[in-house]
Amino acid sequence: MNGIHNLSAGCPEFPAVLERVFGFAASVQQYMEAGLAAHGLSRARATVVWLVHRGGPQTQRALAKAIGVTARNITALVDGLEESGFVRRTAHPDDRRALLVQLTDQGKAVTAGLAAEYERHSAYLFAGLSEEQVRQFVATMDTVMGRLAQVATATADR
Amino acid sequence: MNGIHNLSAGCPEFPAVLERVFGFAASVQQYMEAGLAAHGLSRARATVVWLVHRGGPQTQRALAKAIGVTARNITALVDGLEESGFVRRTAHPDDRRALLVQLTDQGKAVTAGLAAEYERHSAYLFAGLSEEQVRQFVATMDTVMGRLAQVATATADR
Protein backbone atom coordinates (compact mmCIF):
# COMPACT_ATOMS: atom_id res chain seq x y z
CA MET A 1 0.00 0.00 0.00
CA ASN A 2 2.98 2.30 0.51
CA GLY A 3 4.24 1.69 -2.99
CA ILE A 4 7.16 -0.49 -2.02
CA HIS A 5 6.75 -4.09 -3.12
CA ASN A 6 8.82 -7.04 -1.95
CA LEU A 7 10.03 -8.56 -5.18
CA SER A 8 11.09 -11.90 -3.74
CA ALA A 9 7.78 -12.46 -2.05
CA GLY A 10 4.79 -10.42 -3.12
CA CYS A 11 2.90 -10.58 0.16
CA PRO A 12 3.62 -9.73 3.79
CA GLU A 13 2.64 -11.75 6.85
CA PHE A 14 3.51 -15.13 5.40
CA PRO A 15 4.01 -17.00 8.65
CA ALA A 16 0.46 -16.28 9.74
CA VAL A 17 -0.74 -17.62 6.42
CA LEU A 18 1.17 -20.87 6.79
CA GLU A 19 -0.25 -21.35 10.25
CA ARG A 20 -3.73 -20.95 8.84
CA VAL A 21 -2.93 -23.43 6.12
CA PHE A 22 -1.92 -25.92 8.81
CA GLY A 23 -5.18 -25.31 10.61
CA PHE A 24 -7.13 -25.68 7.42
CA ALA A 25 -5.42 -28.98 6.63
CA ALA A 26 -6.18 -30.29 10.09
CA SER A 27 -9.85 -29.31 9.81
CA VAL A 28 -10.18 -30.95 6.43
CA GLN A 29 -8.63 -34.18 7.62
CA GLN A 30 -10.81 -34.20 10.71
CA TYR A 31 -13.90 -33.74 8.58
CA MET A 32 -12.78 -36.46 6.20
CA GLU A 33 -12.02 -38.95 8.93
CA ALA A 34 -15.35 -38.30 10.62
CA GLY A 35 -17.17 -39.07 7.40
CA LEU A 36 -15.18 -42.23 6.85
CA ALA A 37 -15.69 -43.39 10.42
CA ALA A 38 -19.45 -43.12 9.92
CA HIS A 39 -19.05 -45.74 7.21
CA GLY A 40 -16.75 -47.96 9.27
CA LEU A 41 -13.52 -46.88 7.59
CA SER A 42 -10.36 -45.26 8.89
CA ARG A 43 -8.24 -42.94 6.79
CA ALA A 44 -5.62 -45.60 6.13
CA ARG A 45 -8.12 -48.26 5.16
CA ALA A 46 -10.17 -45.86 3.09
CA THR A 47 -7.07 -44.99 1.08
CA VAL A 48 -6.73 -48.64 0.14
CA VAL A 49 -10.42 -48.93 -0.74
CA TRP A 50 -10.28 -45.77 -2.82
CA LEU A 51 -7.24 -46.91 -4.78
CA VAL A 52 -8.87 -50.24 -5.57
CA HIS A 53 -12.04 -48.40 -6.53
CA ARG A 54 -10.06 -46.17 -8.86
CA GLY A 55 -7.57 -48.62 -10.30
CA GLY A 56 -9.42 -51.92 -10.13
CA PRO A 57 -8.04 -55.14 -8.63
CA GLN A 58 -4.38 -54.69 -7.71
CA THR A 59 -1.61 -56.49 -5.92
CA GLN A 60 -0.77 -55.44 -2.40
CA ARG A 61 2.67 -54.43 -3.66
CA ALA A 62 1.12 -51.98 -6.10
CA LEU A 63 -1.00 -50.53 -3.32
CA ALA A 64 2.04 -50.15 -1.07
CA LYS A 65 3.88 -48.27 -3.77
CA ALA A 66 0.91 -46.05 -4.58
CA ILE A 67 0.30 -45.11 -0.96
CA GLY A 68 3.94 -44.89 -0.01
CA VAL A 69 3.90 -47.28 2.93
CA THR A 70 5.61 -50.61 3.52
CA ALA A 71 4.21 -53.79 2.06
CA ARG A 72 3.83 -55.18 5.55
CA ASN A 73 1.51 -52.36 6.42
CA ILE A 74 -0.72 -53.12 3.45
CA THR A 75 -1.00 -56.71 4.61
CA ALA A 76 -2.39 -55.50 7.92
CA LEU A 77 -4.75 -52.99 6.32
CA VAL A 78 -6.12 -55.57 3.89
CA ASP A 79 -6.48 -58.01 6.79
CA GLY A 80 -8.76 -55.52 8.50
CA LEU A 81 -10.66 -54.65 5.34
CA GLU A 82 -11.18 -58.32 4.55
CA GLU A 83 -12.44 -59.04 8.04
CA SER A 84 -14.98 -56.23 7.85
CA GLY A 85 -16.01 -57.35 4.37
CA PHE A 86 -14.92 -54.42 2.22
CA VAL A 87 -12.37 -56.24 0.07
CA ARG A 88 -11.46 -59.76 -0.97
CA ARG A 89 -8.10 -61.36 -1.79
CA THR A 90 -7.95 -63.42 -4.97
CA ALA A 91 -5.16 -65.36 -6.61
CA HIS A 92 -3.22 -63.50 -9.27
CA PRO A 93 -3.76 -65.24 -12.62
CA ASP A 94 -0.12 -65.06 -13.75
CA ASP A 95 1.89 -64.72 -10.54
CA ARG A 96 1.42 -67.28 -7.82
CA ARG A 97 3.23 -65.09 -5.30
CA ALA A 98 0.88 -62.17 -5.66
CA LEU A 99 -2.67 -61.57 -4.47
CA LEU A 100 -5.21 -59.32 -6.12
CA VAL A 101 -7.20 -57.07 -3.81
CA GLN A 102 -10.69 -56.34 -5.12
CA LEU A 103 -13.81 -54.70 -3.74
CA THR A 104 -16.71 -56.76 -2.48
CA ASP A 105 -20.27 -55.61 -3.13
CA GLN A 106 -20.18 -53.99 0.28
CA GLY A 107 -16.96 -52.24 -0.68
CA LYS A 108 -18.51 -50.94 -3.87
CA ALA A 109 -21.56 -49.77 -1.98
CA VAL A 110 -19.50 -47.81 0.52
CA THR A 111 -17.43 -46.07 -2.15
CA ALA A 112 -20.61 -45.10 -3.96
CA GLY A 113 -22.10 -43.81 -0.73
CA LEU A 114 -19.04 -41.80 0.14
CA ALA A 115 -18.82 -40.30 -3.33
CA ALA A 116 -22.45 -39.23 -3.14
CA GLU A 117 -22.00 -37.79 0.32
CA TYR A 118 -18.92 -35.80 -0.65
CA GLU A 119 -20.68 -34.50 -3.73
CA ARG A 120 -23.55 -33.26 -1.61
CA HIS A 121 -21.23 -31.68 0.92
CA SER A 122 -19.07 -30.14 -1.77
CA ALA A 123 -21.99 -28.21 -3.11
CA TYR A 124 -22.56 -26.82 0.36
CA LEU A 125 -18.92 -26.15 1.21
CA PHE A 126 -18.36 -23.98 -1.85
CA ALA A 127 -21.85 -22.55 -2.15
CA GLY A 128 -21.87 -18.83 -2.82
CA LEU A 129 -18.39 -18.76 -4.28
CA SER A 130 -18.08 -17.81 -7.91
CA GLU A 131 -16.67 -20.21 -10.42
CA GLU A 132 -13.67 -17.90 -10.74
CA GLN A 133 -13.07 -17.91 -7.00
CA VAL A 134 -13.08 -21.69 -6.86
CA ARG A 135 -10.79 -21.88 -9.85
CA GLN A 136 -8.36 -19.48 -8.19
CA PHE A 137 -8.50 -21.44 -4.97
CA VAL A 138 -7.64 -24.68 -6.71
CA ALA A 139 -4.87 -22.97 -8.65
CA THR A 140 -3.28 -21.63 -5.48
CA MET A 141 -3.52 -25.03 -3.83
CA ASP A 142 -1.73 -26.53 -6.81
CA THR A 143 0.98 -23.89 -6.70
CA VAL A 144 1.59 -24.39 -3.02
CA MET A 145 1.52 -28.17 -3.37
CA GLY A 146 4.15 -28.02 -6.07
CA ARG A 147 6.39 -25.85 -3.93
CA LEU A 148 5.88 -28.15 -0.97
CA ALA A 149 7.19 -31.04 -3.03
CA GLN A 150 10.23 -28.98 -3.96
CA VAL A 151 10.91 -28.03 -0.35
CA ALA A 152 10.55 -31.68 0.63
CA THR A 153 13.06 -32.96 -1.91
CA ALA A 154 15.42 -30.06 -1.15
CA THR A 155 15.53 -30.90 2.56
CA ALA A 156 15.71 -34.63 1.84
CA ASP A 157 18.77 -34.17 -0.38
CA ARG A 158 20.52 -32.06 2.20
CA MET B 1 -20.31 -21.86 -20.52
CA ASN B 2 -23.73 -22.67 -21.98
CA GLY B 3 -25.42 -19.82 -20.17
CA ILE B 4 -27.18 -21.98 -17.61
CA HIS B 5 -25.95 -21.42 -14.09
CA ASN B 6 -26.60 -23.57 -11.05
CA LEU B 7 -28.09 -21.13 -8.56
CA SER B 8 -27.60 -23.28 -5.48
CA ALA B 9 -23.94 -23.78 -6.18
CA GLY B 10 -22.16 -21.34 -8.45
CA CYS B 11 -19.55 -23.74 -9.76
CA PRO B 12 -19.56 -27.07 -11.55
CA GLU B 13 -17.30 -30.04 -10.83
CA PHE B 14 -17.44 -29.77 -7.06
CA PRO B 15 -16.54 -33.33 -6.25
CA ALA B 16 -13.24 -33.00 -8.08
CA VAL B 17 -12.52 -29.87 -6.06
CA LEU B 18 -13.15 -31.61 -2.76
CA GLU B 19 -10.85 -34.44 -3.77
CA ARG B 20 -8.14 -31.92 -4.51
CA VAL B 21 -8.72 -30.30 -1.15
CA PHE B 22 -8.19 -33.68 0.47
CA GLY B 23 -4.97 -34.13 -1.46
CA PHE B 24 -3.83 -30.66 -0.52
CA ALA B 25 -4.51 -31.29 3.15
CA ALA B 26 -2.56 -34.53 3.01
CA SER B 27 0.40 -32.83 1.35
CA VAL B 28 0.43 -30.04 3.89
CA GLN B 29 0.35 -32.44 6.81
CA GLN B 30 3.09 -34.55 5.28
CA TYR B 31 5.25 -31.47 4.84
CA MET B 32 4.55 -30.34 8.37
CA GLU B 33 5.32 -33.70 9.92
CA ALA B 34 8.56 -34.00 7.96
CA GLY B 35 9.70 -30.65 9.29
CA LEU B 36 8.79 -31.59 12.84
CA ALA B 37 10.49 -34.97 12.57
CA ALA B 38 13.72 -33.21 11.58
CA HIS B 39 13.57 -31.51 14.97
CA GLY B 40 12.71 -34.69 16.86
CA LEU B 41 9.01 -33.94 17.22
CA SER B 42 5.90 -35.79 16.10
CA ARG B 43 2.69 -34.00 15.19
CA ALA B 44 1.03 -34.91 18.48
CA ARG B 45 3.96 -33.83 20.61
CA ALA B 46 4.52 -30.69 18.60
CA THR B 47 0.92 -29.68 19.26
CA VAL B 48 1.61 -29.81 22.97
CA VAL B 49 4.85 -27.88 22.61
CA TRP B 50 3.18 -25.25 20.47
CA LEU B 51 0.32 -24.75 22.91
CA VAL B 52 2.72 -24.30 25.80
CA HIS B 53 4.77 -21.93 23.67
CA ARG B 54 1.65 -19.91 22.88
CA GLY B 55 -0.14 -20.02 26.20
CA GLY B 56 2.69 -20.38 28.69
CA PRO B 57 2.87 -22.99 31.47
CA GLN B 58 -0.39 -24.91 31.67
CA THR B 59 -1.89 -27.91 33.41
CA GLN B 60 -2.17 -31.15 31.48
CA ARG B 61 -5.92 -30.88 31.82
CA ALA B 62 -5.93 -27.55 30.04
CA LEU B 63 -3.82 -29.02 27.26
CA ALA B 64 -6.16 -31.99 26.92
CA LYS B 65 -9.13 -29.67 26.59
CA ALA B 66 -7.37 -27.41 24.09
CA ILE B 67 -6.25 -30.26 21.86
CA GLY B 68 -9.42 -32.28 22.24
CA VAL B 69 -7.88 -35.53 23.44
CA THR B 70 -8.17 -37.44 26.70
CA ALA B 71 -6.18 -36.44 29.74
CA ARG B 72 -4.54 -39.85 29.74
CA ASN B 73 -3.15 -39.19 26.31
CA ILE B 74 -1.57 -35.93 27.44
CA THR B 75 0.15 -37.76 30.26
CA ALA B 76 1.83 -40.03 27.71
CA LEU B 77 2.75 -37.18 25.37
CA VAL B 78 4.27 -35.13 28.18
CA ASP B 79 6.11 -38.25 29.36
CA GLY B 80 7.77 -38.45 25.98
CA LEU B 81 8.45 -34.74 25.74
CA GLU B 82 9.96 -34.73 29.21
CA GLU B 83 12.17 -37.69 28.41
CA SER B 84 13.50 -35.99 25.30
CA GLY B 85 13.98 -32.76 27.21
CA PHE B 86 11.49 -30.43 25.53
CA VAL B 87 9.26 -29.76 28.53
CA ARG B 88 9.36 -29.96 32.31
CA ARG B 89 6.63 -30.71 34.85
CA THR B 90 6.43 -28.37 37.83
CA ALA B 91 4.17 -28.28 40.82
CA HIS B 92 1.12 -26.05 40.50
CA PRO B 93 1.39 -23.24 43.05
CA ASP B 94 -2.24 -23.38 44.20
CA ASP B 95 -3.42 -26.89 43.35
CA ARG B 96 -1.41 -29.82 44.64
CA ARG B 97 -3.18 -32.21 42.27
CA ALA B 98 -2.15 -30.36 39.16
CA LEU B 99 1.14 -30.12 37.30
CA LEU B 100 2.29 -27.23 35.16
CA VAL B 101 3.91 -28.12 31.85
CA GLN B 102 6.52 -25.60 30.76
CA LEU B 103 9.15 -25.44 28.04
CA THR B 104 12.79 -26.14 28.79
CA ASP B 105 15.49 -24.09 27.10
CA GLN B 106 15.69 -26.83 24.49
CA GLY B 107 11.94 -26.59 24.01
CA LYS B 108 12.16 -22.85 23.52
CA ALA B 109 15.01 -23.28 21.09
CA VAL B 110 13.07 -25.75 18.97
CA THR B 111 9.97 -23.58 18.78
CA ALA B 112 12.12 -20.64 17.74
CA GLY B 113 13.84 -22.78 15.12
CA LEU B 114 10.57 -24.07 13.74
CA ALA B 115 9.05 -20.62 13.57
CA ALA B 116 12.07 -19.35 11.66
CA GLU B 117 12.01 -22.30 9.31
CA TYR B 118 8.32 -21.94 8.56
CA GLU B 119 8.77 -18.23 7.97
CA ARG B 120 11.50 -18.93 5.43
CA HIS B 121 9.47 -21.61 3.72
CA SER B 122 6.34 -19.47 3.71
CA ALA B 123 8.09 -16.83 1.68
CA TYR B 124 8.97 -19.48 -0.88
CA LEU B 125 5.62 -21.28 -0.87
CA PHE B 126 3.67 -18.15 -1.74
CA ALA B 127 6.31 -16.39 -3.79
CA GLY B 128 4.98 -14.87 -6.97
CA LEU B 129 1.42 -14.65 -5.72
CA SER B 130 -0.03 -11.21 -5.33
CA GLU B 131 -1.15 -9.94 -1.98
CA GLU B 132 -4.71 -10.07 -3.26
CA GLN B 133 -4.37 -13.68 -4.34
CA VAL B 134 -3.10 -14.74 -0.94
CA ARG B 135 -5.86 -12.78 0.77
CA GLN B 136 -8.46 -14.50 -1.38
CA PHE B 137 -6.92 -17.88 -0.67
CA VAL B 138 -7.07 -17.35 3.06
CA ALA B 139 -10.63 -16.06 2.81
CA THR B 140 -11.76 -19.15 0.93
CA MET B 141 -10.04 -21.42 3.43
CA ASP B 142 -11.90 -19.62 6.21
CA THR B 143 -15.21 -19.96 4.41
CA VAL B 144 -14.73 -23.66 3.81
CA MET B 145 -13.52 -24.23 7.37
CA GLY B 146 -16.61 -22.57 8.73
CA ARG B 147 -18.85 -24.74 6.59
CA LEU B 148 -16.93 -27.84 7.60
CA ALA B 149 -17.67 -27.07 11.22
CA GLN B 150 -21.36 -26.71 10.36
CA VAL B 151 -21.43 -30.00 8.49
CA ALA B 152 -19.67 -31.67 11.42
CA THR B 153 -22.15 -30.47 14.02
CA ALA B 154 -25.06 -31.24 11.72
CA THR B 155 -24.02 -34.85 11.29
CA ALA B 156 -23.14 -35.15 14.99
CA ASP B 157 -26.62 -34.03 16.02
CA ARG B 158 -28.32 -36.45 13.68
Next chain:
DNA sequence: GACAGATTGTGTATGCCATTCACTATGTAT
Protein backbone atom coordinates in the same frame (compact mmCIF):
# COMPACT_ATOMS: atom_id res chain seq x y z
C1' DG C 1 17.90 -76.81 -17.26
C1' DA C 2 20.16 -74.95 -13.14
C1' DC C 3 21.35 -71.32 -10.47
C1' DA C 4 21.61 -66.35 -8.69
C1' DG C 5 19.09 -62.64 -7.66
C1' DA C 6 14.90 -59.99 -7.45
C1' DT C 7 10.01 -59.86 -6.03
C1' DT C 8 5.55 -60.94 -3.11
C1' DG C 9 3.53 -61.62 0.90
C1' DT C 10 3.69 -62.44 5.86
C1' DG C 11 5.47 -63.74 11.01
C1' DT C 12 7.62 -61.39 14.82
C1' DA C 13 8.88 -57.49 17.45
C1' DT C 14 8.73 -52.61 18.35
C1' DG C 15 6.99 -47.83 18.86
C1' DC C 16 3.64 -43.97 18.70
C1' DC C 17 -1.09 -42.27 19.11
C1' DA C 18 -5.35 -42.59 21.28
C1' DT C 19 -9.05 -44.64 23.88
C1' DT C 20 -11.61 -46.74 28.13
C1' DC C 21 -11.85 -48.06 32.83
C1' DA C 22 -10.34 -47.95 37.45
C1' DC C 23 -7.90 -45.72 41.06
C1' DT C 24 -5.49 -42.26 44.26
C1' DA C 25 -4.90 -37.72 45.75
C1' DT C 26 -6.63 -33.47 46.24
C1' DG C 27 -9.94 -29.51 45.96
C1' DT C 28 -14.79 -27.57 46.71
C1' DA C 29 -19.32 -26.90 48.25
C1' DT C 30 -23.04 -27.94 51.28
Next chain:
DNA sequence: ATACATAGTGAATGGCATACACAATCTGTC
Protein backbone atom coordinates in the same frame (compact mmCIF):
# COMPACT_ATOMS: atom_id res chain seq x y z
C1' DA D 1 -17.91 -33.73 57.81
C1' DT D 2 -19.62 -35.55 54.03
C1' DA D 3 -20.50 -35.77 49.09
C1' DC D 4 -19.08 -34.62 44.79
C1' DA D 5 -15.94 -32.96 41.27
C1' DT D 6 -11.26 -32.50 39.42
C1' DA D 7 -6.06 -33.76 38.18
C1' DG D 8 -3.14 -37.12 37.04
C1' DT D 9 -1.82 -41.93 36.24
C1' DG D 10 -1.73 -47.49 35.93
C1' DA D 11 -3.45 -51.25 33.11
C1' DA D 12 -5.39 -52.99 28.99
C1' DT D 13 -6.71 -52.52 24.21
C1' DG D 14 -6.61 -51.26 19.26
C1' DG D 15 -5.04 -48.93 14.94
C1' DC D 16 -1.13 -47.29 12.17
C1' DA D 17 3.44 -47.85 10.67
C1' DT D 18 8.18 -49.52 10.76
C1' DA D 19 12.32 -52.91 10.51
C1' DC D 20 14.00 -57.45 10.09
C1' DA D 21 13.72 -62.20 8.76
C1' DC D 22 11.87 -65.74 5.96
C1' DA D 23 9.37 -68.94 2.51
C1' DA D 24 7.50 -69.11 -1.95
C1' DT D 25 7.82 -67.75 -6.43
C1' DC D 26 9.36 -65.39 -10.70
C1' DT D 27 13.15 -63.89 -14.01
C1' DG D 28 17.26 -63.56 -16.37
C1' DT D 29 21.66 -65.66 -17.50
C1' DC D 30 24.93 -69.12 -18.36
